[in-house]
Amino acid sequence: MTTYTRTNTALATIALLALLTGAGLSAPANAGGVTAGTLIENTAVASYDEGGTPRTINSNTVTIRVDELLDLTLTSLNPGPVAARPGEAVLSFELTNQGNGPEAFKLNANPAVAGNQFDVTVTSIAIDTNANAIYEPGIDLLLTAPQTTAVLAPDAVRTVFVLVRVPTGVNDTQTSAVELTAEAVTGSGAPGKIYAAGGVNGGDAIVGTSGALAAARGRLAAGLAAVKLVKSVSLRDPFGGTGAVPGAIATFTIAASVSGSGSVAALVVTDAIPAGTTYVPGTLKLDAATISDAADGDAGTASTAAGVRVALGTVAAGTNRAITFDVLITK
Amino acid sequence: MINRKMLAALGAALMLPLTPLAAQSASPVSLSGDVKAVKTTTAADGSERTELVEPGAIVPGDRLVFGTDYANNGAETVTNFTVTNPLPAAVRLAPDADAALSVSVDGGKTWGELAALKVANTDGTARPASHADVTHVRWVLATIAPGAKGRVTYPVIIR
Numbered sequence A: 001m002t003t004y005t006r007t008n009t010a011l012a013t014i015a016l017l018a019l020l021t022g023a024g025l026s027a028p029a030n031a032g033g034v035t036a037g038t039l040i041e042n043t044a045v046a047s048y049d050e051g052g053t054p055r056t057i058n059s060n061t062v063t064i065r066v067d068e069l070l071d072l073t074l075t076s077l078n079p080g081p082v083a084a085r086p087g088e089a090v091l092s093f094e095l096t097n098q099g100n101g102p103e104a105f106k107l108n109a110n111p112a113v114a115g116n117q118f119d120v121t122v123t124s125i126a127i128d129t130n131a132n133a134i135y136e137p138g139i140d141l142l143l144t145a146p147q148t149t150a151v152l153a154p155d156a157v158r159t160v161f162v163l164v165r166v167p168t169g170v171n172d173t174q175t176s177a178v179e180l181t182a183e184a185v186t187g188s189g190a191p192g193k194i195y196a197a198g199g200v201n202g203g204d205a206i207v208g209t210s211g212a213l214a215a216a217r218g219r220l221a222a223g224l225a226a227v228k229l230v231k232s233v234s235l236r237d238p239f240g241g242t243g244a245v246p247g248a249i250a251t252f253t254i255a256a257s258v259s260g261s262g263s264v265a266a267l268v269v270t271d272a273i274p275a276g277t278t279y280v281p282g283t284l285k286l287d288a289a290t291i292s293d294a295a296d297g298d299a300g301t302a303s304t305a306a307g308v309r310v311a312l313g314t315v316a317a318g319t320n321r322a323i324t325f326d327v328l329i330t331k
Numbered sequence B: 001m002i003n004r005k006m007l008a009a010l011g012a013a014l015m016l017p018l019t020p021l022a023a024q025s026a027s028p029v030s031l032s033g034d035v036k037a038v039k040t041t042t043a044a045d046g047s048e049r050t051e052l053v054e055p056g057a058i059v060p061g062d063r064l065v066f067g068t069d070y071a072n073n074g075a076e077t078v079t080n081f082t083v084t085n086p087l088p089a090a091v092r093l094a095p096d097a098d099a100a101l102s103v104s105v106d107g108g109k110t111w112g113e114l115a116a117l118k119v120a121n122t123d124g125t126a127r128p129a130s131h132a133d134v135t136h137v138r139w140v141l142a143t144i145a146p147g148a149k150g151r152v153t154y155p156v157i158i159r
Helices: A002-022 B002-018
Strands: A039-042 A045-050 A053-058 A062-065 A068-070 A072-076 A082-084 A087-097 A105-110 A121-127 A157-166 A175-184 A205-207 A213-222 A225-236 A249-260 A263-271 A277-279 A300-303 A307-316 A320-329 B029-042 B048-053 B063-072 B078-086 B091-093 B102-104 B118-120 B126-128 B136-144 B149-158
Touching: A045 B029, A053 B029, A062 B029, A072 A175, A072 A213, A082 A087, A087 A105, A087 A175, A087 A213, A105 A121, A157 A175, A157 A213, A225 A263, A225 A307, A249 A263, A249 A307, A263 A320, A307 A320, B029 B078, B063 B078, B136 B149
Parallel strands: A068 A205, A082 A213
Antiparallel strands: A039 A062, A045 A053, A045 B078, A072 A087, A087 A157, A105 A175, A121 A157, A175 A213, A225 A249, A249 A320, A263 A307, A277 A320, A300 A307, B029 B048, B029 B063, B063 B149, B078 B136, B091 B149, B102 B136, B118 B126
């Protein structure tokens, strides 16, 4: 029984295929047009009466094969310059096979573009294997030289990552560009150039309007933030003056300012309580709001022994924060 | 075994439509098809001229002209002569095709000039047919005298 079922299923498939072929199934349409290798067959039929007898006759069938058009587009996927700091950075591009045949593309990333204020080092080119547009080390495929994509079907789109290393010594707001080029493996050149027998099934390949070569630039801008801390003190003695005498209260203010562009991460401000003074409990404030002395949910801790510690986290450039606390002068 | 037998039967069934109508005598009318590529060249003065050439490399967007030569090689006039040409799926009728050409947009069921034909939308309404909708073209001649011959052509663009 099992054998019969299988046999029938296989036959049904074959019969269906035969029907579809016989019905002159529409050629697949895609952006690049009719798929390369498609045979265009034209036959005319004439009908007429000969001495009152209806007759028909077919012409010969003219067959012509659609050749392969080599076309592609390459665009940067980064909406603006990628923030760069010394170290690794990733530029994203989108490569589309706009041709009508399967084609692989050679990739080349040039980090030395005219007008660059600094040049990065290209470490690798990677293909977004899981199509999530995010570079993931160990998941996305790193290309080895010569850096060439897999064969892409017509209309296929791939995200390409260019991994670069930003050198030390770049200054804030300096910019750089990396130019990625993609070229059809079959060849490139002036539109209309023919690569005889270079296409699908031994057909020709013809260079399309893109020249079968496309370039796109990804841009980087150094975003270097600098942190400046300014500490000041005001004194209030028991006599209404400002003398630094035992019993006087000293209020310290630490102004933290982040300049430049970008942001700094995990910014922590610490300060020891000066010798000969004790911390006045409950006086720690961040931007005039009191934060508790204990290690708890808020940003700060303070004690005479451990000093003052305030974690500001990620702070964007252009931000100012103020930390204040009081100490009592004991001797 | 069953598999092979049934496949053979299926193959035979598929072969059937290709069997020529051997019982009839030779046709007095001959039909001969050909295809040319339309090549546009721009002269030094910027003027464009087109010529029909043997197709070389062809890609989507290229223009072709399908032609059919007919001749009445018999001794008697034939009547009600109709040449019907289904368009290959990979091409569409070029916009510069003769507006008076008799075309069909429904697989050869109904015929007319393109401007008079409509195509049904999925929502039940109809829209004017376009060149890309044409499925068949045909030419109708009342008679062909003995020894007379002619040629019919239609231009297409590869989809």
